[in-house]
Amino acid sequence: MTTLTHPLPARFDLIVVGSGPNGTIVANEVYRRRTDVSILVVETGPEISANAGEHLIESPDKEARQAYERLMRLAKQIEYVQGSAADRQLTETLWSKEEVGIVPAAYLGNDMREFPGAAMAWNIGGMGVHWTAACPRPFGPEIPPAGDGDWDADLRTAQRLLRVDQTVFAANPFAHPVLDALRSALPAASADRSAQPMPIAGVPGPTGKVRRTGPRDIFPELFSDDDRARLVTGALCTTILHHDGVATGVVLRDVQSGQEVEIAAGAVVVAADALRTPQLLWASGIRPDALGVRLNEHASIDGGVVVDPVRIGATGMRIPEHPLDEPFIGAYWSPSNGADQPTQGQLMEQKSAETGHTIGMGWYVSTEIRPENRLEFSEHATDAVGLPRITARFSYSDRDLERIEFARGIQRAAANAVGDFDQEAAVLLPAGASLHYTGTVRMGAAEDGTSVCDLRGAVWGFDNLFVAGNGVIPTALTCNATLTSASLSVRTARSVLA
Ligand SMILES: Cc1cc2nc3c(=O)[nH]c(=O)nc-3n(C[C@H](O)[C@H](O)[C@H](O)COP(=O)(O)OP(=O)(O)OC[C@H]3O[C@@H](n4cnc5c(N)ncnc54)[C@H](O)[C@@H]3O)c2cc1C
Incomplete structure (x- = not known):
């Protein structure tokens, strides 16, 4: 260097x-x-x-x-x-x-x-x-x-x-009941497109932290x-x-x-x-x-749910602790299904004293490609830094807004399968927020x-x-x-x- x-x-x-x-x-x-x-x-x-x-x-x-x-x-x-x-x-x-x-x-x-x-x-x-x-x-x-x-x-x-590895959070006992609940709520045509562990770019470290x-x-x-x-x-x-x-x-x-x-x-x-x-x-x-x-x-729709162990058949199961410095204890993926379901879920699991055992219900919705x-x-x-100033022009089309509403329904179905979902808290994030x-x-x-x-x-x-x-x-x-x-x-x- x-x-x-x-x-x-x-x-x-x-x-x-x-x-x-x-x-x-x-x-x-x-x-x-x-x-x-x-x-x-x-x-x-x-x-x-x-x-x-x-x-x-x-x-x-x-x-x-x-x-x-x-x-x-x-x-x-x-x-x-x-x-x-x-x-x-x-x-x-x-x-x-x-x-x-x-x-x-x-x-x-x-x-x-x-x-x-x-x-x-x-x-x-x-x-x-x-x-x-x-x-x-x-x-x-x-x-x-x-x-x-x-x-x-x-x-x-x-x-x-x-x-990329799909097993980095495999030790979490909640993975099976959560994925079963998601698969029942959102049936998919093939196993490849049904709910599964999120592929993560990283390897598990000795303490369970994911070395990204x-x-x-x-x-x-x-x-x-x-x-x-x-x-x-x-x-x-x-x-x-x-x-x-x-x-x-x-x-x-x-x-x-x-x-x-x-x-x-x-x-x-x-x-x-x-x-x-x-x-x-x-x-x-x-x-x-x-x-x-x-x-x-x-488009990114935010949201989250407190896991209900009774609903997912995990009563008495011990919630794992976060490994040192690791922000998540689990990560799930609800894949898109082509034009029929142009939306995916990225569901990140956490445990904290303030909010309990939660799963973030982030949904991404594809939008139309438009020259505007x-x-x-x-x-x-x-x-x-002296380079040409950038102005971004961005808005959602009517079709985008319909898709966002459709995705909200998918998000609701997935979240309610895992716990009680607060629809009011599920907000559309500002454009650009997905990075x-x-x-x-x-x-x-x-x-x-x-x-x-x-x-x-x-x-x-x-x-x-x-x-x-x-x-x-x-x-x-x-x-x-x-x-x-x-x-x-x-x-x-x-x-x-x-
Ligand atoms: C908090 C966070 C979470 C994210 N999570 C995910 C995720 O879970 N999954 C996912 O797919 N993506 C995620 N992303 C996005 C992901 O990191 C980017 O898609 C990825 O890094 C893009 O790689 P890149 O090499 O194209 O660009 P960048 O990583 O943005 O790198 C571009 C580099 O170019 C340098 N550069 C720019 N202009 C010049 C110049 N004129 N001269 C010299 N150098 C220049 C910049 O300094 C920068 O270092 C996340 C990003 C953030 C910040």
């Missing part, structure tokens, strides 16, 4: 912008397949824990672990973001580039009034050091179109890299002294240099000193999240018609103005400029986005090598 205060080689074969899960997957896949390729990963944020790039739950710093657990116990991504900002006494007007961690996107000076839940990571490892790590698979119409390869094989590779996968687990060599793969931090990529449809390098700015350097590249991959990837392309004068257009996000929902980039105004935004640099089979890149992730008109991350997903997801984007990053790495 280095900063721009130390001299870097003038050229790398591959430069990846962003050290989150998607940037590190592309870099790792290239690194493993070719020993003669030099790789630079560029990250604007600083270290957030002692072992850079590891998930906060693994941090040797007790305070960081405890802060993660406390915020995660709120069991809502938006509360994690807002709680984290409040802890640091950040406000929309007080954010400065010295601040590390998760930040509401508006705090960087963007106009997020129509997408107020949106957030950005400003740290090594991106959101991948903060995430809950739920990794359900996309299904049916959610699966992106096939590229050169085999969707299932790329999905399996992504699951391996993220260490962070970018350091995906690509350990990137965080060691390795000549073939370098990580430069505190370096904001401000421009992708290009000429006649060929990316030639990047301009990097040292966040502290403001000093800029140009580094040449054989290929560039931008994996800077679904908001900042299109922003960087725009800033670099790469402006396909579809850039930022068709911003999509599943979009990011716009200013020609003149800039954000807090799973897609479509802003979407892939497509043809250069017809509705996509930014081809099915390999190559930006139209370029052979050596690629985009990766949730923004490339062209479908409307019900599921959490990371496993889907990670599978596409595996595909994109192959294209980079080709």
Whole structure:
């Protein structure tokens, strides 16, 4: 790991912008397949824990672990973001580039009034050091179109890299009765689509805590002294240099000193999240018609239920304790079922003195892909770091609102099977709150103005400029986005090598 205060080689074969899960997957896949390729990963944020790039739950710093657990116990991504900002006494007007961690996107000076839940990571490892790590698979119409390869094989590779496991909470005796109750309430056509343990990116630690996968687990060599793969931090990529449809390098700015350097590249991959990837392309004068257009996000309905042991046939069963630093004691998945049921449940189980034995009833509902929902980039105004100011345009269509009502019925049926459900407390979260935004640099089979890149992730008109991350997903997801984007990053790495 280095900063721009130390001299870097003038050229790398591959430069990846962003050290989150998607940037590190592309870099790792290239690194493993070719020993003669030099790789630079560029990250604007600083270290957030002692072992850079590891998930906060693994941090040797007790305070960081405890802060993660406390915020995660709120069991809502938006509360994690807002709680984290409040802890640091950040406000929309007080954010400065010295601040590390998760930040509401508006705090960087963007106009997020129509997408107020949106957030950005400003740290090594991106959101991948903060995430809950739920990794359900996309299904049916959610699966992106096939590229050169085999969707299932790329999905399996992504699951391996993220260490996706469905057994991490298997010791919880409530798993069987809870899942039985959910399956009776929501019958599914196949076992594959009926209620089941939530796949989680992580492995069980010795104390039962889930050691969640962070970018350091995906690509350990990137965080060691390795000549073939370098990580430069505190370096904001401000421009992708290009000429006649060929990316030639990047301009990097040292966040502290403001000093800029140009580094040449054989290929560039931008994996800077679904908001900042299109922003960087725009800033670099790469402006396909579809850039930022068709911003999509599943609607999130919150809710929770106190488990009734009588109702689920678990009378007398002992509720397990939380392992040290682990915010959950169980996690369940109620999958979507295609167009018939475009909604999934992510059900997180907890125990606390204040609220008792509870299961969070979070439901995600896919929404229509519409060009009205979009990011716009200013020609003149800039954000807090000097890149084009982003305005998000987002609303729900009548069909979205119907689906949300439908999902409420599914949520009610599931919750009432487990305990007494307080429907009034089940609120639709603000747009952006899922942190799973897609479509802003979407892939497509043809250069017809509705996509930014081809099915390999190559930006139209370029052979050596690629985009990766949730923004490339062209479908409307019900599921959490990371496993889907990670599978596409595996595909994109192959294209980079080709
Ligand atoms: C609290 C929380 C819970 C979550 N839970 C889940 C979950 O259960 N399941 C799930 O699927 N997803 C979840 N997510 C979302 C998940 O973390 C993201 O989908 C994932 O991290 C996206 O990976 P990425 O690499 O594309 O982007 P990111 O992880 O956002 O990384 C992008 C990186 O690019 C850097 N960057 C941006 N612009 C520049 C630039 N110009 N120059 C240099 N660097 C730049 C950023 O600093 C950042 O580090 C959660 C997120 C949070 C915060």
